[in-house]
Amino acid sequence: MMWVEKHRPQTPEEVVGNEEAKLKFLSWLKKWKPGGKAALLHGPPGVGKTALVHAAAKAAAYDLIEMNASDARTAEKIMRTAGHAASESSIFQFFSDSKGVLILLDEVDGIYGREDQGGLGAILKLLEESKVPVALTANDISDMRLRELKNACLTIRFQKVRPPVMVAWLEEICRREGLEAEEEALKLIAARSRGDVRSAVNDLQALAEKTRSLRAVDVEKLTARDRQLSVQEVLGEIFLTNNPLYAKRAQAEAEVDRDLLHLSVHENLPYQFTDPEDLAAGYDALSRADVFFGRVKRTQNWGLLSYALEQMSMGVAAARRGKYTPAGYRFPPSRILILGRTKAQRELIKEISAKIGVKCHVSRRRAAADFLPYLRVMFQHSKEAAAAQLASWLGLDEAAVAYLKGEAAKPSSAPARGRKPAGRRGARR
Numbered sequence: 425m426m427w428v429e430k431h432r433p434q435t436p437e438e439v440v441g442n443e444e445a446k447l448k449f450l451s452w453l454k455k456w457k458p459g460g461k462a463a464l465l466h467g468p469p470g471v472g473k474t475a476l477v478h479a480a481a482k483a484a485a486y487d488l489i490e491m492n493a494s495d496a497r498t499a500e501k502i503m504r505t506a507g508h509a510a511s512e513s514s515i516f517q518f519f520s521d522s523k524g525v526l527i528l529l530d531e532v533d534g535i536y537g538r539e540d541q542g543g544l545g546a547i548l549k550l551l552e553e554s555k556v557p558v559a560l561t562a563n564d565i566s567d568m569r570l571r572e573l574k575n576a577c578l579t580i581r582f583q584k585v586r587p588p589v590m591v592a593w594l595e596e597i598c599r600r601e602g603l604e605a606e607e608e609a610l611k612l613i614a615a616r617s618r619g620d621v622r623s624a625v626n627d628l629q630a631l632a633e634k635t636r637s638l639r640a641v642d643v644e645k646l647t648a649r650d651r652q653l654s655v656q657e658v659l660g661e662i663f664l665t666n667n668p669l670y671a672k673r674a675q676a677e678a679e680v681d682r683d684l685l686h687l688s689v690h691e692n693l694p695y696q697f698t699d700p701e702d703l704a705a706g707y708d709a710l711s712r713a714d715v716f717f718g719r720v721k722r723t724q725n726w727g728l729l730s731y732a733l734e735q736m737s738m739g740v741a742a743a744r745r746g747k748y749t750p751a752g753y754r755f756p757p758s759r760i761l762i763l764g765r766t767k768a769q770r771e772l773i774k775e776i777s778a779k780i781g782v783k784c785h786v787s788r789r790r791a792a793a794d795f796l797p798y799l800r801v802m803f804q805h806s807k808e809a810a811a812a813q814l815a816s817w818l819g820l821d822e823a824a825v826a827y828l829k830g831e832a833a834k835p836s837s838a839p840a841r842g843r844k845p846a847g848r849r850g851a852r853r
């Protein structure tokens with residue numbers, strides 16, 4: 425069983441940190457009367473927004489009707505599920521000492537976007553008509569489209585949970601689980617989590633599966649392993665987030681190779697964005713990133729780099745308006761796989777081209793594009809002796825001759841201009 429479920433706060437007291445926000449919410453719930461505002465809890469992930477609503481409902485004997493707002497985007501669906509509950513007192517009230525119903529609309533920031541306008545309207549209507557308290561949660565409410573919603577609610581801001589508070593909660597879980605842990609280890613876990621209790625508890629559980637007495641070095645290992653994963657994590661931030669700033673931050677903080685990330689975004693974009701308009705906007709941002717990357721390379725003006733990086737991260741993240749359909753990430757990018765597979769051949773081509781260059785006074789690039797294809801034809805169709813003479817004049821070794829004769833596997837990355845004439849001629853004979 426997941427520890428985040430097992431040790432989900434049962435009472436409002438167990439929701440650690442964010443004391444002010446907690447009090448604000450609890451007093452809102454206590455004082456709520458029909459006609460009162462709804463409460464909108466917002467802030468970073470994994471800090472206990474949803475958990476607090478659950479725990480508070482339980483403590484105050486409310487029946488909780490929960491609905492993930494991003495699953496139920498249409499007006500109709502929201503009204504059907506929540507509207508009914510909002511208009512009548514709970515059936516349970518007749519059988520128990522329940523106070524009635526509390527509606528939780530979870531993750532309301534997932535609802536906006538072109539196709540979802542109905543959803544937002546339905547929520548506003550629900551808030552206006554509801555005869556029972558409604559709590560909403562969101563990560564980010566800075567979007568202008570949520571302004572009306574914000575105005576209709578009492579907003580309660582949650583912040584990242586501070587490390588000492590987090591460590592205390594992790595200690596509590598260790599105690600319940602009979603797990604020994606160095607304080608330093610818990611501090612490291614807390615630091616890694618960046619204020620996200622859910623991720624800290626998940627880390628603790630993952631580590632506890634390997635050892636019953638947790639040391640700081642174990643946590644460090646976990647951190648090291650994570651670094652290799654971080655391209656996918658950054659991709660996650662870019663494709664998934666509703667807030668482009670998160671994408672930018674992830675890109676900036678992650679220790680991943682820029683080019684690798686760039687290729688990975690290219691590769692994954694068409695699988696991640698299913699809406700054609702989103703996809704077009706995504707490619708638009710990527711093409712701008714490409715332009716800037718090119719300029720940096722040509723002019724060595726590194727000041728332009730940040731524009732490239734922002735287009736690649738924030739630009740792509742901001743391109744998605746529609747719904748996000750999760751799809752796995754393709755990694756490493758196929759281009760890197762192909763380049764890896766053809767590395768030996770590319771080296772060979774480079775070497776032959778350099779030798780041609782020396783004899784014919786051309787650049788290696790030109791040798792590869794304009795000389796090499798014809799040389800291959802000559803090697804494949806002239807007499808053995810003539811080929812040998814040519815090879816010795818250029819100073820080619822066996823591997824090079826074999827490649828020119830077409831005995832080695834054909835390179836997939838040979839210049840297209842070169843491959844065509846050879847191929848056509850071969851086909852005609």
Ligand SMILES: Nc1ncnc2c1ncn2[C@@H]1O[C@H](COP(=O)(O)OP(=O)(O)OP(=O)(O)O)[C@@H](O)[C@H]1O
Pocket residue numbers: 427428429431432433438439440441467468469470471472473474475476561562563585593621622623625
């Ligand atoms: N403040 C907290 N105190 C104790 N446990 C917490 C706290 N915050 C999160 N957790 C743990 O993490 C789990 C997830 O928390 P919760 O669902 O409340 O996060 P959230 O703030 O709603 O995040 P999101 O924005 O991603 O929905 C909880 O079940 C609990 O185990």
Ligand SMILES: [Mg+2]
Pocket residue numbers: 473474475530531561
């Ligand atoms: Mg939540």
